[in-house]
Amino acid sequence: xxxxxxxxxxxxRRALPGPWWGAAGVRTxxxxxxxxxxxxxxxxxxxxxxxxxxxxxxxxxxxLVARRPRRARSxxxxxxxxxxxxxxxxxxxxxxxxxxxxxxxVLTTLVGGTTAFVTLDKTVTLSxxxxxxxxxxxxxxxxxxxxxxxxxxxxxxxxSPAPGSDLKDGQRVSVRYGRLLTLTxxxxxKRLWTTADDVDEALDQLGxxxxxAFVSVSxxxxxxxxxxxxxxxTSKRVNVLADGRERPFTTNRPTVAHVLRDAGVRxxxxxxxxxxxxxxxxxxxxxxxxxxxxxxxVERFELDAGTDRRETDELYxxxxxxxxxxxxGERVVVLRELLVDGEVRDRARLQDRVSAPVDRVVLVxxxxxxxxxxxxxxxxxxxxxxxxxxxxxxxxxxxxxGSSGGSDEDYTPxxxxxxxxxxxxxCESGGDPDIVSSNGLYHGLYQFSVSTWRSVGGSxxxxxxxxAEQTMRAQxxxxxxxxxxxxxxxxxL
Numbered sequence: 001x002x003x004x005x006x007x008x009x010x011x012x013r014r015a016l017p018g019p020w021w022g023a024a025g026v027r028t029x030x031x032x033x034x035x036x037x038x039x040x041x042x043x044x045x046x047x048x049x050x051x052x053x054x055x056x057x058x059x060x061x062x063x064l065v066a067r068r069p070r071r072a073r074s075x076x077x078x079x080x081x082x083x084x085x086x087x088x089x090x091x092x093x094x095x096x097x098x099x100x101x102x103x104x105x106v107l108t109t110l111v112g113g114t115t116a117f118v119t120l121d122k123t124v125t126l127s128x129x130x131x132x133x134x135x136x137x138x139x140x141x142x143x144x145x146x147x148x149x150x151x152x153x154x155x156x157x158x159x160s161p162a163p164g165s166d167l168k169d170g171q172r173v174s175v176r177y178g179r180l181l182t183l184t185x186x187x188x189x190k191r192l193w194t195t196a197d198d199v200d201e202a203l204d205q206l207g208x209x210x211x212x213a214f215v216s217v218s219x220x221x222x223x224x225x226x227x228x229x230x231x232x233x234t235s236k237r238v239n240v241l242a243d244g245r246e247r248p249f250t251t252n253r254p255t256v257a258h259v260l261r262d263a264g265v266r267x268x269x270x271x272x273x274x275x276x277x278x279x280x281x282x283x284x285x286x287x288x289x290x291x292x293x294x295x296x297x298v299e300r301f302e303l304d305a306g307t308d309r310r311e312t313d314e315l316y317x318x319x320x321x322x323x324x325x326x327x328x329g330e331r332v333v334v335l336r337e338l339l340v341d342g343e344v345r346d347r348a349r350l351q352d353r354v355s356a357p358v359d360r361v362v363l364v365x366x367x368x369x370x371x372x373x374x375x376x377x378x379x380x381x382x383x384x385x386x387x388x389x390x391x392x393x394x395x396x397x398x399x400x401x402g403s404s405g406g407s408d409e410d411y412t413p414x415x416x417x418x419x420x421x422x423x424x425x426x427c428e429s430g431g432d433p434d435i436v437s438s439n440g441l442y443h444g445l446y447q448f449s450v451s452t453w454r455s456v457g458g459s460x461x462x463x464x465x466x467x468a469e470q471t472m473r474a475q476x477x478x479x480x481x482x483x484x485x486x487x488x489x490x491x492x493l
Contacts, residue, residue: 122169180226186280196223199219238250238281242289243291272290294337296337299333309363317369332352335348427492435463
């Protein structure tokens, strides 16, 4: 700021609008004499214009200072004439009432300013996230002191008292910054704001029940202003059903697989678990383990061989012969069975093999049998009596010849080829060629059935044929089929 006022067109120092401050910080009246001496030597005369203010009155920064007027020199000497360009003369006119009024106003302002200064100056305790310090402030509100201290607050921060409330001396102002907590509880993620500075306090503020729960970080871990992400698994009560036994189990494990491992349940390769092993357990649910096993089963089925009867003229009618023995077949089925807890739930066919049976071949004769030779006439025993006369004794002799033929009841089957036909006849019919079984199916000495009798060339009923023919037909049957035709008595042969 300039230390001298500017000049007007006539060489006078012209008044500035408002107070003007000197180099010493004292307010001076902006009037001065001309810098050039005039010819009239009237240097003590006041310049034209309004009268100047009382000399020696100034105003410093924030204070008003009044200077005492200069006294007259005691030696009676005149004041030296002012030097052109450097000398300044102030008016020495005393205006006592104005000075007193001005001084009173200055004093009132000084007292009021001091009172206001004392009233607005406050000492408060400022706590920011638990860090406390004392500050002095002229702010009227809590928000004002925070602004002056450079503390910015956001929508998730907590200020106590409220930012708009009046600030009082000795008051405690608390600021708690909000922190973003990304919390995953049992797989469900939430984003929450908290003013807590550690995990345990944050869980209490948010009302999260953590008794027996798993927390991914230490509960004493600090939460900085950038926030924190943590996982929490609450404790749950579930039931485990395995091997026919159900039991309760309390766990905070992340998956069903962990629960089964903690419960001591071992799983097989094919065992089924509900819910799935990778899912999170839910309170009140039952974890079911089904024991699954696979086994291979082989089933065999016998296929009976049949009989192939073929006619041949190499054998007489009624004769049979086994050309080749048959062989039974077999079917083999290989299955895979699925067992769940010991019960068969499914069967799958893996293989199906069949060995075909081979039929038995029997030849049946078709060759016509020759007519049987007639039996020889029995020799006559009465030839010696023919030399006699024609009286009654000769007829009797001839009559006696009838007994030589014998009856069927006295017939004894011959033994031929080392076979005892008589023993067979005795076993089958008691040696009676005319006997018929009680059911009417079997006849004669060897108890022929009518169909078997005819298969060996017989006609009529076996019991009506002679004992010799019956024996001949029996020998033919033996030659074709062996002693098995008489399953009970065939061993007697």
